Amino acid sequence: MTMNLTYLRAFDAVAEAGSFVGAAAALHVTQPTLSEQVKALERKYGVALFDRRGRGVVLTPLGHELRAISRRLFDLESEAHQCLADAGQLRSGxxxxxxxxxxxxxxxxxxxxxxxxxxxxxxxxxxxxxxxxxxxxxxxxxxxxxxxxxxxxxxxxxxREGRVVAIVAHDHPLAEQDSVSPAELAAERLVTREYGSVTQRIFHEAWCETEHILDDIFQVDSREALHAAVAAGLGIGVVDEVELPGDPRVVRLPIDGLDLRVIxxxxxxxxxxxxxxxxxxxxxxxxxxxxxx
Structure with missing residues (x-):
């Protein structure tokens, strides 16, 4: 059996106001409508929630018990409304x-x-x-x-748009150049990122358009590991140029002839x-x- 919350709200308002007149004004409904809602709640369960005394009302023992429950319920409703309002106005969330x-x-x-x-x-x-x-x-x-x-x-x-570039140790022979060719890369050990790296995918797709084969590959699982490996002289790396930290141990080199755009x-x-x-x-x-x- 479901609870009619409109009837329960009517009961709660009367308990709060102490009269049907005050409760009707608070809920912006007519007094007869409010009275009928409370009576419908009492009839549905076969109970008495108020003792009617003139123009006022007094809660029965059962009414007091229900009032404690209805207050918790509508306080939680108010809290839920405030939670959603705050999130909607970006005050929380x-x-x-x-x-x-x-x-x-x-x-x-x-x-x-x-x-x-x-x-x-x-x-x-x-x-x-x-x-x-x-x-x-x-x-x-x-x-x-x-x-x-x-x-x-x-x-x-x-x-933003950037590009993938090669990085070499500062004392590598290629470090003196302005750029590096695919043929020069193919002659070196290449330090690459793991499968799933977008940088690695961009480089791989562009490399497949060349006639060169990479025979010596050293794979690492993070950009930090790649950078450290290159700085230690373990090979040439390929990175998104924006992600390259300022480090005098490595030098960046554009790669000639490949479409290595990063968007x-x-x-x-x-x-x-x-x-x-x-x-x-x-x-x-x-x-x-x-x-x-």
Whole structure:
């Protein structure tokens, strides 16, 4: 048997006001309507909730017991309303961000925290494939990732364009050059990222257009490991130029003749785009990109 909350609210208002007249005014209904709602509640359960005394009413023992319950219920309703109102006005809530390169998303994270201090922010990092998978699994709300594959379930907007470059140790013979050719790369050990890295995918797809073969490959599982390996002289690496930290131990070199463009984009589920906190993060990401370019 379901509870009619309209009847229960009428009861609660009468208990609060101590009269049907005051309760009707508080709920903006007529007194006969309110009286009928309370009587309907009493008839449904075969109980008496009020002792009618002239123009006033007094709660019965059962009425006192129900009043304690109805107050808890409507207090929780008010709390739920406030929770949703605060989230809708970005005074509270949670934005889950994900990225394949922390350097790309930190300005957004900092600006969001400053503009919406009441909203918590959680950040997940990984390679491009893992972050895209997390987005599709609804484990994050908004992602900043490179070279997003077309997907009708997602909406995307470009933020910046860069390129993949080679990096060599500062004392490597190639470090004195202005750029490096595919033939020169093929003659060296190449330090690459793991499967799932967008940087690695961009380089691999471009390399397949050449006639050269890479015979000596050293694979690592993070950009930090790749950078450390190159600095130690273990080979030549390929990285997104924006993700290369300032380090005198390594030198960056453009790679001749390959299309190695990196397009960093903000991405979210199409059906979550109108959620207030997601839209706020999206718009701020575009605002920062426009300001920085």
């Amino acid at each position: 949670l934005l889950r961000l994900g990225t394949d390169g922390p350097v790309h998303i930190m300005p957004l994270l900092a600006a969001f925290r400053e503009r919406y201090p009441g909203v918590d922010v959680a950040l997940s990092t990984g390679n491009g494939e893992s972050i895209r998978a997390a987005l599709l699994a609804n484990e994050i709300d908004l992602a900043v990732i490179a070279n997003v594959e077309a997907d009708p379930r997602l909406v995307t907007a470009p933020l 960093e984009s903000v991405v979210c589920w199409a059906d979550r785009f109108d959620i207030r906190v997601v839209r706020a993060g999206w718009e701020l990401a575009l605002e920062i990109a426009a300001r920085d370019h």
